[in-house]
Amino acid sequence: MSAKIDARGLSCPQPVLMTLDEIKAGKTSEIEIIVDTETSKENVSRAATSQGWKVTDVSEEDNEYAISIKKD
Template structure:
């Protein structure tokens, strides 16, 4: 089951920090990140890719986005 990072309602850099912490410390291979701004979506995606992760999906969800990250 994927780990979930719910960063809705938080402004950058909080969503990025939460995502990087889950990438580094989490045990799950797949991580779902929920954000509610375009800026957070772009920053989280870029940060995950900089850590060698693949972005397998970015889709609208409610008033925000659901980002699915796969750790290598």
Template sequence: MALTIDARGLSCPQPVLMFMDAVKSASDKEFIILVDTDASKENVSRAAESQNCKVADINLENDKYRIMIIRN
């Protein structure tokens, strides 16, 4: 089961920091990050790649992004 991080309503760098904290402290292999801006989507995706993670999927649902990230 994936760890869900709800960063909707937050502006950068908060969504990125929340994801980075989760990667460092959680043992989960899969993460779902919910964001509501294009900038947050792009920044979280770049942060994931910098942590040797794969952005497996990005879905736009009701003007919100659902980003699925898998730790390698």
């Protein structure tokens, strides 16, 4: 199962908290998070890694970043 989080327009630490909540809920092993700042991109990637997840893909389009993470 995979989940999607739209964290555009939200400032730190909201995107990170939403990602951590989804990871901790334990309902999914793949999550895609969309953010619109580079800071959020870096922080969300770091949050995932800290929980033992892997960042599998980061794509950028029109200053938006889609980060795909997967349970390792």
